[in-house]
Amino acid sequence: MEKMLLTKLEPKEKEHQRKKLLRLFFASLSKRVYADALEERFWKWVRTLNPDNVNSEERYKSMSYEFLDKLLSQRMFRERFLPWLQFFESGLGACEEDCKAQAFVRFIKQSVSVKADIEEGLNTFLASQTPRVVGQLQTIEPLFTQSQPSMPGLYYEAKCSNPECAWFRTRVYVYVGLDGVIDYFQTAALVRCSSCKTRIQTIIDIGTLECMSAFKGRSMGQGDIQGDRRVSLGYATFDEIHIYQWEELKFEVLRLSEDQRNRASSIILAAFDDPIVPKKRYKRRNDVSAPTAPTLPVAEVKANLQLPTIDYRGLLVHMDKEVEREALRNAALKEELQALKQTLETLTAEMVKLLG
Numbered sequence: 432m433e434k435m436l437l438t439k440l441e442p443k444e445k446e447h448q449r450k451k452l453l454r455l456f457f458a459s460l461s462k463r464v465y466a467d468a469l470e471e472r473f474w475k476w477v478r479t480l481n482p483d484n485v486n487s488e489e490r491y492k493s494m495s496y497e498f499l500d501k502l503l504s505q506r507m508f509r510e511r512f513l514p515w516l517q518f519f520e521s522g523l524g525a526c527e528e529d530c531k532a533q534a535f536v537r538f539i540k541q542s543v544s545v546k547a548d549i550e551e552g553l554n555t556f557l558a559s560q561t562p563r564v565v566g567q568l569q570t571i572e573p574l575f576t577q578s579q580p581s582m583p584g585l586y587y588e589a590k591c592s593n594p595e596c597a598w599f600r601t602r603v604y605v606y607v608g609l610d611g612v613i614d615y616f617q618t619a620a621l622v623r624c625s626s627c628k629t630r631i632q633t634i635i636d637i638g639t640l641e642c643m644s645a646f647k648g649r650s651m652g653q654g655d656i657q658g659d660r661r662v663s664l665g666y667a668t669f670d671e672i673h674i675y676q677w678e679e680l681k682f683e684v685l686r687l688s689e690d691q692r693n694r695a696s697s698i699i700l701a702a703f704d705d706p707i708v709p710k711k712r713y714k715r716r717n718d719v720s721a722p723t724a725p726t727l728p729v730a731e732v733k734a735n736l737q738l739p740t741i742d743y744r745g746l747l748v749h750m751d752k753e754v755e756r757e758a759l760r761n762a763a764l765k766e767e768l769q770a771l772k773q774t775l776e777t778l779t780a781e782m783v784k785l786l787g
Contacts, residue, residue, distance in 0.1 A: 439534045448535035450494045456515055457481065468652065469674055473507050476673040488600070489635060503543060505670060513543070545702050552698035557643070557660045563685055568611025570618050575625040576603035578765055580640045580666045584609035585684045588636035588668075589622060596627035597773070602635070608684065609642060615680040626773065638668040642687055646672065648680035662687070662695045 440448065465471040479487045480501070482494055491498040502508045520536045523529040576598070580586050587605040591598045605622050607613055615637070622631040639661075646658040646669060653675060661667075672680070687695070 440531060444531055445496075445535070446494070448532060449496070449499055451532070452516075452519070452535065452539075453494050453499065454483070455519070456512060457483075459515060460511075470507065472676075473505075473674040476670075477502065477508065499539075500542075501670065503539070503546065507674075509543060516540075548702040549699055552702065553662055553695060554659075556694055556698060557662065560643075560691070565611050565683065565685065568608045568613050568684075570608055570613070570621060572621045573623040574605050574607060574618065574621045575623055576605050576631065577625065578603060578769060580604050580606070580638070581766075582606060582609070583641040583686060584639065585613055585642075585644065585682055586638050586640065586666075587619065587622060587634050588638065589631045590633045590635060591624040591627065591629070592632050593624065593627045593629050596624060596629070598624060598626045605631070610686050611684065613682045613684060615648075615677070615682065636668050637672060637682070638666055639663045639684065640666045641692070643685040643691070644682060646680065646682050648675075649678045650675040651678055652676070662691075664692065664695060664699070 460474065463474065465474070478484055479489045480491055480498065481487070482491045482498065484490050502512070516536060516539065520533065523533050523536075574587075576589060576591070585607040587607060589603055589605055590600050591603070593599060603624075607618055619634050620630075622634070623629065624631055641664055643660060643662050645660040646656075648656055650656050656675060658669070658671065669682075
């Protein structure tokens with residue numbers, strides 16, 4: 432989104448503005464008084480993601496757009512950040528640095544507006560869908576890890592704690608299932624590392640790929656919690672689950688039909704149809720050496736001209752699907768190469784033993 436909506440700044444300038452803005456904001460939170468335990472746990476989770484928090488293994492590598500985008504997706508973050516942003520903008524002047532900061536502030540406001548349009552459109556779409564009743568999903572034991580999400584459904588993000596494992600402390604994904612209700616505490620106990628085959632003790636996140644989903648459960652001090660239904664076309668995590676202390680947690684995960692997938696894609700694409708987004712305009716130069724073509728009456732041109740009808744939105748959806756399929760093929764190939772590597776390592780070890 433940053434590439435599409437923020438064209439006035441060079442990449443290095445965008446990075447500089449992100450770092451400056453986020454660090455100033457986080458500094459303003461140093462004496463923050465929390466309204467309740469829920470808010471306190473939310474900002475504690477944000478601190479684990481902060482690239483400046485060297486004590487957190489889950490921190491982002493840099494003040495990247497991905498980090499900012501994840502924060503802006505959270506309502507609790509926006510409620511605190513946007514008023515501060517308004518105050519920050521009011522103190523900017525006319526110097527070059529402040530003009531660049533103003534451009535970045537406008538980009539953030541526009542990003543929030545785009546996200547709001549997408550959320551409103553998808554919520555309206557979900558409200559029009561008749562809920563399907565599904566039962567408890569029968570998972571296959573054990574659940575093995577993989578390098579990347581590849582199939583539609585629910586995933587756990589995990590790290591192997593075995594120091595001798597090739598995937599030690601590396602983020603991996605566990606495919607749990609689709610079209611059913613999934614009990615987190617039951618299925619998390621089934622996760623095994625596909626490299627060393629030991630049980631995975633650390634689940635660090637939960638996400639979905641290309642499906643319709645919702646969560647519900649019971650939280651200590653908060654009682655029953657019911658999350659909103661959502662649609663994820665690309666991989667997306669359930670960030671809000673980090674602010675609760677769960678006693679019970681379940682996920683309902685449903686397959687998207689082709690029509691549902693196309694409608695969700697159209698809603699997302701429509702959110703970017705903003706007239707203030709700069710569009711490039713090209714003007715063909717006149718070749719003075721070339722002979723001038725005879726001019727025909729406009730009515731005659733319209734009568735004789737037959738233009739093909741092109742479904743540009745459908746074309747974009749088709750292109751998105753092709754990109755997703757290519758990503759899935761690459762992920763599958765990567766897994767096959769990883770399995771082959773492990774097999775070769777095992778055979779080599781056995782040969783060394785035989786020769787020794």
